[in-house]
Amino acid sequence: MTEKISEDQVKHVAELAKLKINADQLPYFTTQLDQIIGLFETLSKVDTDGVEPTSSVTDQINVMREDIADNWNQRQALLDNAPDTQDGYIRVPVIIDESEDNN
């Protein structure tokens, strides 16, 4: 069977999805994804010329509503869920990695 997805592609896809796959897990994920994508390719046998794609099966179209804030007054409950907070703000590590600014 020809390869549907390579280890490099799996690494790339993981990067796009903000995931890191460790080197020792890469062959395992690659083999599995390769098999599944092989299954996906069976769809090429279906004649879909001129067939509209379906993205949703709702019976609703363009539902409008007033733009009114709802259930908004829960600042402390929201902050209680954050992993790190300070003075009513959510704390995160530095956004710009300054170690590369040394030139």
Added chain:
Amino acid sequence: MNYFDQSLSSVHEKLASKAISATDLVKQTLDNIKNVDSKINAFITVDEDGALKKAKQIDEKGIDSNNLLSGMPIAIKDNMVTKGLKTTAASKILENFKPIYDATAVKKLNDLGSINVGKTNMDEFAMGGSTENSAFQTTHNPWDETKVPGGSSGGSAAAVAAGEVLAALGSDTGGSIRQPASFNGVVGMKPTYGRVSRWGLIAFGSSLDQIGPITRNVFDNATVLNAIAGHDDHDLTSSDKVIPDFTSTLNKGVKGLKIGIPSEFMAQGLDDDVKQVVLDTAETFKKLGATVEEVSLPHTQYGVAAYYIISSSEASSNLQRFDGIRYGYRAKDAKSLEDVYVKSRSEGFGDEVKRRIMLGTFSLSAGFYDAYFKKAAQVRTLMINDFTKIFKDFDLILAPTAPTPAYGIGEDISDPMTMYMNDVLTLPVNLAGLPGMSIPAGFSKGLPVGVQLIGRPYDELTVYQAGSAFEQDTDFNKQTPKMGGNN
């Protein structure tokens, strides 16, 4: 209280006549859960304090004698947000998450006075068919503790089957209510897409996800759907169609109904016992006055591929929100913002979730979109057309729910392909947005086997009508597991 010989009506009668108070009922329910769940592990969280508090309020206000759910203990799958009560979707990434609002379906049950006793185990983010993908615990099938309860709503189905509660909410993206219902010998309904609001259901595949009830019998199921159905301003895909009384057709019988059995669903790969159960069920329906004929859903063999492309693509988008910033798990040693994202997600998600995110990201990525996502969406249209054609001449479709009865814990988990193929009989209903219900219809070596009844869009009434007629003529739903084996 053990609920094996009870129904919503029989328990309601005890509450309304004050033979038991809501508080005592909740206490007995919690005691039984403590006992039973030490073996079954259906619950991630048991909300003892919350349930007792609510019961006290109900007792002070009095039981509403016109409302079967007043004071009734129920359970909720742990992917529906519950205000102030830990909601994890069985993922490490949400292990300490406390929602600030109630999902609409949960709120509707709360408003009717039902009492949430806890949150049930599931496959992480509802991805899986055995509940083994939970980050926290393994749930055991009450009929045989060495077997899986199915999934992803395995906790809800096992809790009902083990007599821990009479009703629980599940969610179904590709079979996650119906398959565990089949494995546990209980009734599980996936309503029409849009029938129940998805607001507060932690999103997996947004064009497929639907909340529905798992119960011991059809009447109870219809009663819970009555409670949770309806348009919701918070879910713009929820339908504004009039909600009928889903219990209103339960005694109408099936005389004159036309039922089709898709030949593709009865093909190779189907367990012999399961096949026999479907054929026996067809005979029962014929005996009761329905006509049963073979029909064809010619694109069935492409369903698994189309479903896994579409659901994984939607999941990869929906799960972007888990980034370790505002809520949920954050990796301890993250040095930069990028590090927070990548490490939190890599440590917080389990392997199956990572697989789906990568499959989805791949299917949507430049150069692959047309061959995968768009193609799958086109095949979805063809599958919908297949159903539409059948429903011009037939009122219902009868089919096996799952290819096999419950399998052993640890048997399938290592091979995702086998897991995915197991969904072949349930996922067409999600792709087409139809109502589908699994009802207990037989046994195979002591394990329950369910069959699936599939209806036209928004025609849950006919599904319930036929399910009820079958239930009244048979006693499969009256069997209960002898916990500890030897069924």
